[in-house]
Amino acid sequence: MPSTKLGIGFIGSGFNTRFHIRSWVGVRDADVRGVWSPNEKHAEEAAALARSLRVGEAKAFNSIEEMIADPSIDCIWLCGPNHMRIENMEAIVHAVTTGKGQLIGIACEKSLARNVGEAKRVVELVEKSGLLHGYLENQLFTPAIQRGRALIWARGAALTGRPYLARAAEEHSGPHMPWFWQGELQGGGVLNDMMCHSVEVARYLLTEPGKPRASIRPVAVSAQIASLKWSRPEYVERLKQMMGSAVDYAHKPSEDFARATVNYVDEQGHPIIVEATTSWSFVGAGLRLSQELLGPEYSLSINTLDSGLKLFFSREVKGAAGEDLVEKQNAEQGLMPVVANEESEYGYEGENRYFVSCFLEGKQPEESFYDGLEVSKLLMTAYMSAEQRRVIEFPPKDLDAFVPAVARGAWKPST
Numbered sequence: 001m002p003s004t005k006l007g008i009g010f011i012g013s014g015f016n017t018r019f020h021i022r023s024w025v026g027v028r029d030a031d032v033r034g035v036w037s038p039n040e041k042h043a044e045e046a047a048a049l050a051r052s053l054r055v056g057e058a059k060a061f062n063s064i065e066e067m068i069a070d071p072s073i074d075c076i077w078l079c080g081p082n083h084m085r086i087e088n089m090e091a092i093v094h095a096v097t098t099g100k101g102q103l104i105g106i107a108c109e110k111s112l113a114r115n116v117g118e119a120k121r122v123v124e125l126v127e128k129s130g131l132l133h134g135y136l137e138n139q140l141f142t143p144a145i146q147r148g149r150a151l152i153w154a155r156g157a158a159l160t161g162r163p164y165l166a167r168a169a170e171e172h173s174g175p176h177m178p179w180f181w182q183g184e185l186q187g188g189g190v191l192n193d194m195m196c197h198s199v200e201v202a203r204y205l206l207t208e209p210g211k212p213r214a215s216i217r218p219v220a221v222s223a224q225i226a227s228l229k230w231s232r233p234e235y236v237e238r239l240k241q242m243m244g245s246a247v248d249y250a251h252k253p254s255e256d257f258a259r260a261t262v263n264y265v266d267e268q269g270h271p272i273i274v275e276a277t278t279s280w281s282f283v284g285a286g287l288r289l290s291q292e293l294l295g296p297e298y299s300l301s302i303n304t305l306d307s308g309l310k311l312f313f314s315r316e317v318k319g320a321a322g323e324d325l326v327e328k329q330n331a332e333q334g335l336m337p338v339v340a341n342e343e344s345e346y347g348y349e350g351e352n353r354y355f356v357s358c359f360l361e362g363k364q365p366e367e368s369f370y371d372g373l374e375v376s377k378l379l380m381t382a383y384m385s386a387e388q389r390r391v392i393e394f395p396p397k398d399l400d401a402f403v404p405a406v407a408r409g410a411w412k413p414s415t
C-alpha cells in the first residue's frame, strides 16, 4: 500500500472521465494510472490525455479485473453510465473479495444508481468489500460553495441564526449522449440526472459545518415534472437526428423540467426549505448552476454564468460551434461568458483532492455512498409526488421498490 501517492484507475472514458482527468492538474498525492472502458479506443484516448497532462503514466486496461490486479492501482473512480453501475460494482467487489488485487477506496459518480433499490444494492456491495467509499458530488466542492458556506455560517448564522431557505438550480440545453435521454437507461429524465446535484448542494448549505447530515431531517417532498420542449414535434425530430432513433420522445419522453420542494426540520424542530429546479430546456450561453442561501439577516448567491471573464465576438466572427467557452455552450457570437477554469469552478478539483486525501489517510470520506443513497431516496420521493400530484411525507412506504414511470417508459406528460 502506498504511503505518499495513490494510483487511480478510471472505469469509463467519457465526458465525465475527461473532466476528472483534466482536474487532476490541481490534485496532489495521486496519479491517474489506468482507464478501463468497453470502448478500447476511448480508453486509450483518455489514458493518453492523462499522460499528455502529466497527471500520471496512465494506461488502458482490458478489463476491470486486470486494472484492479495491477499493483499500481489503489483506488477506483467509477464513471461508467448509470445502467452499468451495479455490473461495474459487482466486478470491482468480486475482484477485491477473491483476492485478484488490493484497493483502498472507490469514488462513484452521481447518480449512485437509477433508483433506491439499486442504490441499496450498491451500498451493500461496497460494505461487503470493506473499501472506503466516496460519493462524487462535485457541487459541494466548488470554491464558491466552500467559501460562501464557511463565511455565511461563521458570520451571519453565528450572530443572527441559522439559514432557513436554500435554492439550487442546474440548467442546460440537454445532455450529450443518447443514454441520458432514455429513461430506462438513465433512471429518469432531468430530475434524476441533475436534481441530484441541486438537492444535495442545498442540503449541504443548510447543514451547520461540523454537524452530521442527520442534524437536519427531511419530512416532506413536493415536486412537478414536465416536458416543455423536447416532446414538441419539431424537437422530437431534432432529438432523433442528434441522438438516434432509439431516443423517441413522441412515444417515450423523459421530463426536461423538474422542480421540487423538500421540507426539512432542524434540531429544534424549526422548518427549513430546499427549493430545487432543473431543466434540459434552458437555452442560454451554456450550463448555468445557481445557488442561494437565505437566513434572517444575510444571503448568498452564486450564478456560474455571471463569470468574471466575458468575451465579445461580432457577427463577422463566424467560427465553428464548440464548447471552448463554457460547458454545453449554445452560441459563439455576441457577449459570451467564459468559465475560466471549469474543472475547478464546478468542483471537480476540490472533490478529487478531498477524496484522495481521505483515501490516503485511510479515513472514510464524509460524502459517502450513504449520501448517494439518501439523494436517491429524495429524488424517488420527488417522482412519486409528481406522479401523484401531492405532497409526500418523507420517507414514504414502498420507496425501495419504486421505479418512476419515466424509467419504465410509461410516462405520459400531461398539461
Ligand SMILES: NC(=O)c1ccc[n+]([C@@H]2O[C@H](COP(=O)([O-])OP(=O)(O)OC[C@H]3O[C@@H](n4cnc5c(N)ncnc54)[C@H](O)[C@@H]3O)[C@@H](O)[C@H]2O)c1
Pocket (backbone or CB within 6 Å): 011, 012, 013, 014, 015, 016, 017, 036, 037, 038, 039, 042, 079, 080, 081, 082, 084, 088, 109, 110, 111, 136, 138, 177
Ligand atoms: N458530476 C457531474 O456533473 C457529471 C457530469 C457528467 C456525467 N456525470 C456522471 O458520470 C457518469 C459518466 O457520464 P459521462 O458523461 O462520462 O457519460 P458518457 O456517455 O460520455 O461516457 C460513458 C462512458 O462509459 C463507458 N461505458 C460503456 N459501457 C460501460 C460499461 N459496461 N462499464 C463501464 N463503462 C462503460 C463508455 O465507453 C464511456 O466511456 C454518469 O454516471 C453520469 O451521470 C456526472
